Amino acid sequence: MHALVTVVGALLAMAAVSALGLWAAGAADLPDGAFAPVVAATVVTAVGGTVKLSGSAGDLADTQAGLTVIPLSVTLTGALVIAWGFLRPLRHRAVAGTAELAGWAARIAVLWLLGLIGLALAARHTFDISLGNDALGELGDLFGASPRIGFTTDVPLSVFVGVVWLAGVLVLALLVSRGAPLPAGLLRFQASVRPAAYAMVALLLACVVIGVVVALVVAATRGHVAETFAVILLGMPNLVWLALTIGLGATWNGRVEGPFGLPMPHVLDEVLRTPDISELNLRTLAEHDGRVWWLLVVDVVLLLAAAFVMAARSPARVRAWQHAVHMALALALTVFMICLVGRVSAHYGLSVLGIGDLGGGLAGELFLRPRLWGAVGLAVPWGLLTGFAGALSARHVRRRGEVRAEQTG
Incomplete structure (x- = not known):
């Protein structure tokens, strides 16, 4: 039942x-x-x-x-x-x-x-x-x-x-x-896998929560309420997880043509609506809106928080360099997943007696795809640095089991 x-x-x-x-x-x-x-x-x-x-x-x-x-x-x-x-x-x-x-x-x-x-x-x-x-x-x-x-x-x-x-x-x-x-046969893996998995899920959910808050503020101050709620209810993770990878330095390629368009923020549409394939990264976005550099700051804060959570949930015997490796692997897998599920492709065309020719105002194209291995590669050093920093910051956090035993021994 x-x-x-x-x-x-x-x-x-x-x-x-x-x-x-x-x-x-x-x-x-x-x-x-x-x-x-x-x-x-x-x-x-x-x-x-x-x-x-x-x-x-x-x-x-x-x-x-x-x-x-x-x-x-x-x-x-x-x-x-x-x-x-x-x-x-x-x-x-x-x-x-x-x-x-x-x-x-x-x-x-x-x-x-x-x-x-x-x-x-x-x-x-x-x-x-x-x-x-x-x-x-x-x-x-x-x-x-x-x-x-x-x-x-x-x-x-x-x-x-x-x-x-x-x-x-x-x-x-x-x-x-x-x-x-x-199962008993998998218990030996929980010390290394579970904290990292929890930290990555918490990171992704935190991105969504931040995105929803920002969207609601935008709706309250600038209007477009229906459009904002459509984005929240259908594609908020698509946008905020894309922003997470861009803040890490990743580049996505894309193009917008015709009646199609990307939802808020409209700077995405501005960057991608060009005759040729465009690059979507911190540099190209900053050319249209300098506030995009805050993505880098937000990523640093979120990754450090995730690394701290991971270290605080890990046994005390796990060393700082091991935390760094776990964080790097977990973040690389997370970015890999985002790149796989965040792709967008749409096209429509009509030709009547040759008028329209599947182009012009009767056609549209939208696609967005990541430079996959570049994004995953950037996640590794980010994970190593923030994982090590998170381990150092969690050294004095009271842990379950082993810390208590050490203190009483």
Whole structure:
């Protein structure tokens, strides 16, 4: 019963966040009852599922469309609910057998699988797109070439990736929670892995909290309330985790063209809306807004805090250089994950009798991708430095078990 509550609660929470975010973004006005299927598609993509776009504009026209983006606010919501539900029955336990943990995870996985299949099947729809009231619109009506855009999910792939995502969430939940039991064979790894995993999750959540606070302040002082809440409910982690990597010195390549655009802050759109592929980093952003250099300061503070937390949760026998190595590895893996899930790609084009030619005002393109290994490479020295500093700052923190034993010995 608890497994059912966990899965249903996670799916409902993700659907609610998706619906509110899409409503704030204006998706409630989509034609032909497309809102509910779009909500289902959003939940599917939030767990790594694949949504395929298709276009049709009659025999005299051509359309092209594609979209790849993960709404990480929805992803984070589902992950937190599932992690809470998975860990709750295991709390206050010292050790759990591998078979027991596997059985509990399997019950959740089966129900999750059924829920994903239902969502993937529901996430399909086709609707018309207006060409407007100008000459192009009249041509479209005359020749029956009004464009129709449809979307559907790759059900087998989406379900497979969704189950892998669930497995990752459950494993991470076990690693992060100090009170969750581990099988006896894995206890020797908890001193090095658990503090680092907890520190990285705390770092990512702190970034989201800061981003939400800043967004609410912007909404209260400058307006754009609906746009701001759409960003918070759909893509706040996309923005703040991108900012985290940029503050570390990472570079992302991208381009914005046509009607597409990136959400707040608008400086992102300004940097990327160029004829050629643009670089997105501290230097290029600072050319448009000097306040971007504060990202560097914020990163330093957050990483030092994460390193301190990691050291404070580690046994006293762990040396400072070991903390530095653990922090470097954990931060590199975290940045690697951000680079994988933070990619964005979208394009749309229409040509009617050669007018438009899949370009001009009838087409749009947006993509954002990281220089992956450069970003991961920068995370290593950052982790070494802040990990060592965090270990030094936590030397006099009272720890569990070993410190108390040393003091009484």
